[in-house]
Amino acid sequence: MKTVLLWVGLFTSAFLLLGRLQSGPLQVSAATLPKVVLHAESVTPRAIEQRTGEMVTHDYAQAWQDFASCVDANRTDLLSELFTGEAKVRLMHLIADQRKAGIRTHYEDHGHEVKAVFYSADGGEMQLEDAAQLEMQVFDGQKMIYSASSPRKYLVLMTPGADRWYVRSLESVGNDAF
Amino acid sequence: MWRTVTCFALLLVSALWAFAQEGALHAPKTVTAGNSFPILTAGQGSATFYLLGVGHVTKRTIQLGQEVIVPASDITISGTYQAIACSSSCSSATFQVLPAAPARLSFLLHPSRVPVSNGDAINATTLVFDRYRNTVLSPAKAEFHITLPDGPTMTRIAQTTRGIIWFQMGSTSKQGRLQIVASIAEVSEPRVIQQVASDACHLRMNAASAGRYVKLETDPIRDCAGNPLPDGTIVSFTKIDNAGRSTVDTPIKKDKASAQFEVSGNARISVACGVALGNELSVGGRP
Numbered sequence: 001m002k003t004v005l006l007w008v009g010l011f012t013s014a015f016l017l018l019g020r021l022q023s024g025p026l027q028v029s030a031a032t033l034p035k036v037v038l039h040a041e042s043v044t045p046r047a048i049e050q051r052t053g054e055m056v057t058h059d060y061a062q063a064w065q066d067f068a069s070c071v072d073a074n075r076t077d078l079l080s081e082l083f084t085g086e087a088k089v090r091l092m093h094l095i096a097d098q099r100k101a102g103i104r105t106h107y108e109d110h111g112h113e114v115k116a117v118f119y120s121a122d123g124g125e126m127q128l129e130d131a132a133q134l135e136m137q138v139f140d141g142q143k144m145i146y147s148a149s150s151p152r153k154y155l156v157l158m159t160p161g162a163d164r165w166y167v168r169s170l171e172s173v174g175n176d177a178f
Numbered sequence: 179m180w181r182t183v184t185c186f187a188l189l190l191v192s193a194l195w196a197f198a199q200e201g202a203l204h205a206p207k208t209v210t211a212g213n214s215f216p217i218l219t220a221g222q223g224s225a226t227f228y229l230l231g232v233g234h235v236t237k238r239t240i241q242l243g244q245e246v247i248v249p250a251s252d253i254t255i256s257g258t259y260q261a262i263a264c265s266s267s268c269s270s271a272t273f274q275v276l277p278a279a280p281a282r283l284s285f286l287l288h289p290s291r292v293p294v295s296n297g298d299a300i301n302a303t304t305l306v307f308d309r310y311r312n313t314v315l316s317p318a319k320a321e322f323h324i325t326l327p328d329g330p331t332m333t334r335i336a337q338t339t340r341g342i343i344w345f346q347m348g349s350t351s352k353q354g355r356l357q358i359v360a361s362i363a364e365v366s367e368p369r370v371i372q373q374v375a376s377d378a379c380h381l382r383m384n385a386a387s388a389g390r391y392v393k394l395e396t397d398p399i400r401d402c403a404g405n406p407l408p409d410g411t412i413v414s415f416t417k418i419d420n421a422g423r424s425t426v427d428t429p430i431k432k433d434k435a436s437a438q439f440e441v442s443g444n445a446r447i448s449v450a451c452g453v454a455l456g457n458e459l460s461v462g463g464r465p
Contacts, residue, residue: 045344045346086311090232090233090234090255091233093233093234094231094232094233094234094235097234097235097236098235101228101235101236101237102237103228103230103235103237105230117340118339118340118342118344120286120301120303120344121301121303121344121346122286122288122289122301122303124286124288124303125286125303125305127340127342129340138228138230138260138262140226140228140237140264143264145228145262145264145268146228146230146260146262146268146270148260152258155313155315155340155341157305157313169313170232171232171256171257171312171313172232172256172257172258173256173257173258173315174208174258174274174276177315178340
């Protein structure tokens with residue numbers, strides 16, 4: 001009996017361990033979404049479960065697609081529910097400012113290497129470092145006034161909702177920030 | 179010697195020439211959020227000046243060759259900015275707006291109620307922002323003043339990493355209000371957790387027969403640290419006799435729970451509260 005219990009215990013532990021996102025990076029590269037690779041090997045204080053990692057990766061990619069569509073078309077109605085809090089407030093301001101100035105920004109998104117650095121013990125907050133490869137073109141009317149293709153870094157705070165992960169804060173940081 | 183001086187002079191002239199080109203901009207590499215600063219321009223005539231930030235964009239006309247003052251209100255959001263001046267052609271300068279000093283805390287303390295004597299059951303996460311809600315990235319020291327239910331206050335000092343401090347702690351053995359105040363610079367955020375009694379410990383009941391009935395009452399129900407379980411906590415009395423098995427769930431009132439059974443023949447009665455099992459009694463009733 002003891003042996004059976006021991007085997008059941010071992011099997012359960014192995015199953016639970018497999019459910020953790022420790023073995024390798026997660027990737028989302030659907031045809032319509034920007035490529036996002038999530039590395040969660042060194043996240044503290046809590047490990048990211050496989051399903052959570054998949055959700056975060058997908059929702060972050062979706063958020064970037066929405067962000068790019070919004071600032072290109074200057075339309076807030078393209079903004080999905082994935083932005084919330086300060087991230088949403090700032091994005092709405094940016095779109096209003098761009099519309100007022102007659103400016104639009106076009107992003108060619110070549111992908112994001114995302115590293116999860118903090119996942120709170122209660123699962124309520126996740127902080128990510130994003131090294132993004134973005135091509136940015138800014139237009140005033142039809143005239144291109146700025147173009148840059150360089151790596152950009154973002155510090156991201158995501159929080160969980162009922163069926164998705166929200167981008168609560170998306171802050172551009174210097175290249176030496178991480 | 180002369181060769182070095184000549185080279186240096188040539189480099190200086192080249193740099194000045196480049197800067198003097200129409201619309202050339204010179205911005206500091208970094209500025210602090212919410213602080214006005216000048217951008218130097220070179221050239222002549224008017225130009226359109228753009229300031230592109232992560233969450234803010236402005237456009238206005240400027241005179242080249244003069245300083246462009248960027249007002250504090252245009253750089254409240256930290257991040258990478260582009261200053262662009264366009265006349266016949268465009269030139270740009272990139273600069274970084276750094277967060278200002280810590281001025282806001284977002285202090286998350288979980289859970290709101292916790293059983294006593296529970297290791298690492300309390301999670302505290304603090305996010306540190308400046309007055310413009312930018313995450314303060316440079317390490318900052320925060321103090322946590324923890325006031326326990328029985329009076330004493332402890333202080334814990336921790337340093338932010340990328341604007342976040344977190345810690346876990348166990349609940350203490352006495353039930354009551356546990357207050358934690360997070361402080362950084364001039365800002366403080368208090369949060370309160372209610373420590374409640376844990377599982378019942380040494381659960382005991384007594385029986386008193388009265389004809390066909392037996393009256394049961396527990397001793398005052400407390401957890402292992404001596405905290406009384408709150409009124410309303412359900413206690414289950416289970417009787418097994420000739421008539422079969424019957425259970426009564428009853429709430430604790432004034433530290434005790436009581437029940438009454440009709441007994442048929444000899445009966446075994448047990449008591450339980452949550453995961454705690456109490457004593458078992460054998461009583462003899464009228465068949």
